[in-house]
Amino acid sequence: MHNASPETFLLLLVIASILVTAIYPLQALAGDSTSSSENVSIEARLKSLEDREEIRCLLMDYGRFLDKRDFKSFSELFAETEGEWIGGFGSAKGSKAICDLMEKTIGKDTSISQSVHLFTNETIQVNGDKASALTKWVFVVTGESDRPQPYFVGHYEDTMIREKGRWKFQRRVVHADIPRDDNIKAGDK
Numbered sequence: 001m002h003n004a005s006p007e008t009f010l011l012l013l014v015i016a017s018i019l020v021t022a023i024y025p026l027q028a029l030a031g032d033s034t035s036s037s038e039n040v041s042i043e044a045r046l047k048s049l050e051d052r053e054e055i056r057c058l059l060m061d062y063g064r065f066l067d068k069r070d071f072k073s074f075s076e077l078f079a080e081t082e083g084e085w086i087g088g089f090g091s092a093k094g095s096k097a098i099c100d101l102m103e104k105t106i107g108k109d110t111s112i113s114q115s116v117h118l119f120t121n122e123t124i125q126v127n128g129d130k131a132s133a134l135t136k137w138v139f140v141v142t143g144e145s146d147r148p149q150p151y152f153v154g155h156y157e158d159t160m161i162r163e164k165g166r167w168k169f170q171r172r173v174v175h176a177d178i179p180r181d182d183n184i185k186a187g188d189k
Contacts, residue, residue: 048126051126051131051167052124052126054166054167055124055126055131055133055160055167056122056124058077058160058167058168058169059119059122059133059135059156059158060119061073061077062074062077062169062172063116063117063118063119063137065077066102066117067115067116067117069102069106069107069108069109071098071099071102071103071106071108072099074098074099074102075095075096075098075099075102076095077168077169078094078095078098078168078169078170078172079095079161079163079168079169079170080094080095080163080168081093081094081095082094082161082170083095083098083168083169083170083171084169084170084171084172085098085101085169085172085174086171086172086173086174087172087173087174087181088174088176088181089101089102089105089106090105114141114142115139115140115141115142115151116139116140116148117137117138117139117140118137118138118140119135119136119137120135120136120137120138121134121135121136122134122135122136123135129161129162130159130160130161130162130170131158131159131160131161131167132157132158132159132160133156133157133158133160134155134156134157134158135155135156135158136153136154136155137152137153137154137155137156138150138152138153139151139152139153139154152176152178152179153176153177153178154174154175154176154177154178154181155175155177156172156173156174156175157172157173157175158171158172158173159171
């Protein structure tokens, strides 16, 4: 091999590299006793990420339907009979009661005021078919000269359940932090 040309040496190096890069993945696929537990772990982690993303969409749908005053769709985000909403407007349990409360207190007229809810800093914990979340929110209204103006800042405390294969709010407690919402009774927190 001492008399090998640089081209031959380079060819052998390329072949060796191909073999090493091909053999390593094949060994991983052939696996040992730990690879099946790693796959389960990966599957469980993937399921957790999928659940968290579905819950994140639930949180965003809440704001979108609230801002559009689509209280029928809004109320369907809650568990059908056990879903509960607690906030400065009062409380309601069950999708229909939640829809009625929103229509009564906020109304359905979308032309009254342009307002939006902004969400941030959500933390989501999934445990099987139950989950909890904490989300910060800012309620922004149209201010002077048609400029956006923050009106309230607060947070939501949520418990969610999987109902008929979909994540739903089991309980959502709305807290206004700035200014403080003292209408929420201590027993409801």
